[in-house]
Amino acid sequence: MIQDTVYDALIRHLMGPLVRYYDDPTVTEIMINGPNEVFVDGRGGVQAVTERLEDSAALRALARVILQFSGKRLDPLDLSLEARTPSRARVHIVQDPAARAGITLAIRQFAQDPPSIEDLEASGSLSGEAIAWLREQVLGHRNIIISGGTGTGKTTLLGILCRMMDPAERILTIEDVAELDLRMPHVVAMESQMPDAKGRGGITIRDLFRAALRMRPDRIIVGECRGGEALDMIQAMNSGHAGSLSTVHADDPGRALSRLETLCLMSDADVPLIAVRRQIVEAIDLVVQVRRTHGRRLVMEIAETVKDTEATGGYAMTPVFLRRDADAPLERV
The missing domain is CATH 3.30.450.90 (Beta-Lactamase)
Structure with missing residues (x-):
């Protein structure tokens, strides 16, 4: 342009x-x-x-x-x-x-040509077995959260997982600042906007998410959950919009779900904590944990959510792939 x-x-x-x-x-x-x-x-x-x-x-x-x-x-x-x-x-x-x-x-800054899944395998961030397993989960419309700190490659991995989706699907992306470069045939990219000096014309992530639900999405991708829109996303995942993906700032998979819980409670909806927790457990199927160590961006763990909240009293995760330390390979547990 x-x-x-x-x-x-x-x-x-x-x-x-x-x-x-x-x-x-x-x-x-x-x-x-x-x-x-x-x-x-x-x-x-x-x-x-x-x-x-x-x-x-x-x-x-x-x-x-x-x-x-x-x-x-x-x-x-x-x-x-x-x-x-x-x-x-x-x-x-x-x-x-x-x-x-x-x-x-x-x-x-992001690469003009986004990294491929082969690049992640070559760098040691993901193993071939983990890639095949993740592809099955994405195609199976499981809800996935990518968790990690700042600069750990969450957005990069989110884009790679999205490119594993069926090209025939209609994908709606929602971001504060447009970063995702999915290069898929049917993508509707939406970006929040500030209102003008007179308070006109603004639209929030939550507004965009509610709009997306009326736009016949096959997939809804939220670039990053930062506030009350987390509750809208969780409720959508539980009401026929499976296969959604997002990212969150957290240090491990269990804390990622706790972080989502906090964000849900920041919404203006008066939902009891126990109900929020149950919805999160029912909605989120797995968490991919990433970390940056000595300049390398690595997937440290892929864990599934234990669905029995009554037995655990909170959030419990079952590791599927785990890297013991930054120098160790990512292995099936």
Whole structure:
């Protein structure tokens, strides 16, 4: 698109000497901590670099243009904002005075050609046996949560699992900032939007999820569960929309379900805890746990949810594949 080309050229111009990292496929994150401090995350881990933007005005101009491309604005009343670039990089912006050093940007970059399942096997992140098993679960319309910390490859793995789906299926994706590049025949990508200065035109993840249920989806993919939309997703999984996938921030499969529980309770629905817990157990079939260790992104565990909540009194998981440590292979339990 012409608009994408124009914005890409403008962003590249405003990045000045930092454009070399913007163009480097080995750099996964550019962290601009105010105008005087820049770090990049690449194959060698997180490192400080000597290049800088000219001044705080140049940094503010860069943030403003990135937000404009995403249909948003740099408003002093919105101190934390998310956006994306024409290259599909995800950008998080925190403004001063919340960011003491001045406007701070974290630019998460993704490969122009998304990694394949073969790439994950070659890197040792997944075994051939685990890949075959996961493909069966995806085609069997099981509900899957990918759990991990920041920068562990959750979105990458989510995209790979989605590309295992039947190409004839209608897939609806819902994200705060569009990142997924599924390259499937029938994908409807939806992105939340902020309202304008008069409160018009905004739409939330929850609004989009409810809209998606009326759009004849075969699959609903939520890029990341962060709030009350988790309850809508869980209820949809339990009411005929099986085969959904999402990601959540957690350290292990059991905590991933506890995290979903907390997010469900953040909704405006007055649902008792015991009912939320039972719905989560009934909805989520398995959790894939990922971790980043020494620059490597690894699947550490694939676990199934134990459906008998009365016997456990909470969440119990049965490991199917497990990696004992970062140097060990992923093995069938």
